[in-house]
Amino acid sequence: MNNEVKIKAKNVNFYYGNKQVLENIDLEFYQNRVSALIGPSGCGKSTFIRLFNRMNDLISNTRMEGKIYLDNIDINGKNVDVVKIRRLVGMVFQKPNPFPKTIYENVSYGLEVNGIKDKKSIEEKVIESLDRAALWREVKDRLHDSALGLSGGQQQRLCIARCLAVEPEVILFDEPCASLDPISTRSIEELILELKKYYTIVIVTHNMQQAARISDFTAFLYLGELIEFGPTEKLFTVPKEKTTEEYLTGKFG
Amino acid sequence: MKFTIRAGVVKENIYKWVFAVSAFASLLFLVGITITLFIEGLPIFKEVGFFDLLFGKLWYPTYDPADFGIFPLIMGTVWVTVGALVVCVILGVGSALYINELAGKKQRAILKPMIEILAAIPSIVYGFFGMVIVAPFIQNLLGLPTGLCAFTGSLILGIMALPTVCSIAEDALSFVPKSFREASLALGANRWQTMVRVVIPAAGSGISTAIILGMSRAVGETMTVLMVTGGAAVIPHSFFDPVRPMTSTIAAEMGEAVMGGAHYHALFAIGLILFLITFIFNVIAETISRKYRLKLGLSG
Numbered sequence: 001m002n003n004e005v006k007i008k009a010k011n012v013n014f015y016y017g018n019k020q021v022l023e024n025i026d027l028e029f030y031q032n033r034v035s036a037l038i039g040p041s042g043c044g045k046s047t048f049i050r051l052f053n054r055m056n057d058l059i060s061n062t063r064m065e066g067k068i069y070l071d072n073i074d075i076n077g078k079n080v081d082v083v084k085i086r087r088l089v090g091m092v093f094q095k096p097n098p099f100p101k102t103i104y105e106n107v108s109y110g111l112e113v114n115g116i117k118d119k120k121s122i123e124e125k126v127i128e129s130l131d132r133a134a135l136w137r138e139v140k141d142r143l144h145d146s147a148l149g150l151s152g153g154q155q156q157r158l159c160i161a162r163c164l165a166v167e168p169e170v171i172l173f174d175e176p177c178a179s180l181d182p183i184s185t186r187s188i189e190e191l192i193l194e195l196k197k198y199y200t201i202v203i204v205t206h207n208m209q210q211a212a213r214i215s216d217f218t219a220f221l222y223l224g225e226l227i228e229f230g231p232t233e234k235l236f237t238v239p240k241e242k243t244t245e246e247y248l249t250g251k252f253g
Numbered sequence: 254m255k256f257t258i259r260a261g262v263v264k265e266n267i268y269k270w271v272f273a274v275s276a277f278a279s280l281l282f283l284v285g286i287t288i289t290l291f292i293e294g295l296p297i298f299k300e301v302g303f304f305d306l307l308f309g310k311l312w313y314p315t316y317d318p319a320d321f322g323i324f325p326l327i328m329g330t331v332w333v334t335v336g337a338l339v340v341c342v343i344l345g346v347g348s349a350l351y352i353n354e355l356a357g358k359k360q361r362a363i364l365k366p367m368i369e370i371l372a373a374i375p376s377i378v379y380g381f382f383g384m385v386i387v388a389p390f391i392q393n394l395l396g397l398p399t400g401l402c403a404f405t406g407s408l409i410l411g412i413m414a415l416p417t418v419c420s421i422a423e424d425a426l427s428f429v430p431k432s433f434r435e436a437s438l439a440l441g442a443n444r445w446q447t448m449v450r451v452v453i454p455a456a457g458s459g460i461s462t463a464i465i466l467g468m469s470r471a472v473g474e475t476m477t478v479l480m481v482t483g484g485a486a487v488i489p490h491s492f493f494d495p496v497r498p499m500t501s502t503i504a505a506e507m508g509e510a511v512m513g514g515a516h517y518h519a520l521f522a523i524g525l526i527l528f529l530i531t532f533i534f535n536v537i538a539e540t541i542s543r544k545y546r547l548k549l550g551l552s553g
Contacts, residue, residue, distance in 0.1 A: 053439060055435060055438070055439065058434075058435070058438070060357075060358070083441050083442075083443050084441070086438060086439055086440070086441045087440075087441035090439065090440070091439040093432060093435065093436065093439075095432065097430070097432035097433060097435070097436045098436075099433060099436065099437070099451055099455070100433075100454075100455055101454070109437070109440065109442075109450065109451075110440035110441065110442070112450075113437075113440065113441065113442035113443075113446045113450065114440075114441055159436070162436075162440065163439075163440070166440055166441055
């Protein structure tokens with residue numbers, strides 16, 4: 001198995017005001033692999049992945065130290081356009097957040113803001129994205145209904161479709177199943193496994209079984225520090241660190 | 254022991270009645286005012302004819318024979334209101350967008366209360382300000398025969414409606430969930446696209462409510478327009494003509510109208526039409542904002 005580095009975090013520190021929430025994290029994510037970030041709530045998992053598409057730029061009074069590279073490009077570099085970074089690094093959020101628009105418009109939006117004008121190619125792309133997100137069959141007869149009429153699981157798949165439409169290279173999933181029922185969760189997990197053929201995937205989850213089921217690599221974060229990183233199978237069966245073992249066996253969490 | 258329990262019940266009943274009376278009093282006022290408007294306003298419709306009253310082009314209520322065409326007055330209101338609408342949409346919605354989307358926390362903490370204080374200025378002060386400062390300024394600037402015209406009225410009314418529009422529109426914008434903005438930005442939209450294509454449509458109904466309520470304030474405003482619009486009951490041909498909107502007509506003429514006479518009834522008819530206009534505005538605003546709450550999944 002040949003693992004090519006897609007994203008690299010180097011000596012990353014992050015602060016909310018004076019409070020340090022990430023400490024000196026070094027981590028690499030590989031192309032066409034699913035990497036999971038696990039750890040108890042508040043350990044900084046979400047904050048960490050939000051650095052990869054610079055979503056934390058929106059929060060005032062925060063500060064980052066260190067570097068994050070996407071294909072060896074420093075994404076916080078001076079000449080880097082944040083809009084381009086966000087196009088390359090898509091994100092699916094914890095709570096499904098479709099726009100209060102129609103199903104079709106939710107997917108076409110990303111294409112339109114990225115300058116695609118041709119109606120025909122937008123339509124093709126919308127269909128293709130919905131299809132890839134395993135939603136096409138369920139919504140093909142009501143593309144022009146409000147997206148808010150979909151179930152939670154469907155809404156989340158719509159958010160995935162919306163993200164796929166702009167052709168990112170990396171997709172960040174921030175606890176995508178946190179508000180979903182087991183059946184919807186399963187369909188999202190199957191989808192992620194399918195998507196890894198085309199994308200680099202990073203998923204935050206505090207469901208350890210989920211990480212075990214779908215990820216190739218797992219990183220365990222605790223109190224803002226990276227405790228352990230390795231192939232999922234190894235980390236779950238023979239963890240190197242005592243804290244990891246204690247977390248996995250439910251001694252805290 | 255038994256006595257104290259009884260006393261408690263009696264007390265509770267008294268409270269209940271006091272509150273019930275205050276609640277139903279407003280209903281009583283509404284019904285009373287509506288009935289009065291109809292009783293006093295309808296006779297003139299019969300006397301002059303519905304069409305001639307509403308679309309008659311001459312308003313000479315004190316001549317003999319008198320003309321009761323309120324069309325010039327309606328047009329006065331329309332021109333001034335439309336002008337005020339433009340002003341308060343640009344200033345009100347613009348400032349709401351700035352406060353909500355672009356201003357930092359500090360600016361926001363100063364700007365919003367300041368704009369809301371504009372609502373605390375008595376309308377007579379606006380009128381005075383318009384008459385003494387704005388009207389002469391506009392007259393000199395544009396070389397008009399008089400600065401007291403529809404334009405000046407629109408400007409002042411627009412500023413008066415600004416706090417209503419800004420405050421309600423800003424509330425609507427801040428109700429737009431943060432997750433919509435994040436989703437849009439995460440797709441590679443820039444701030445401007447996010448504002449125009451996601452935030453404003455999501456707050457659209459709230460913003461329309463704000464504009465309609467602002468308009469209904471402008472339509473009903475009396476003192477200011479009486480002072481700054483010039484008072485000529487003639488159909489205006491431009492924004493720089495003096496006009497006599499419906500409200501200021503009533504205010505200026507009620508004192509001299511003979512009670513129970515045709516003029517008196519005509520003024521009531523104007524009041525009735527005004528009431529219907531603002532009533533319709535409010536119903537529309539209420540309907541839109543209810544739909545909007547449902548749309549965002551908030552309880553109606």
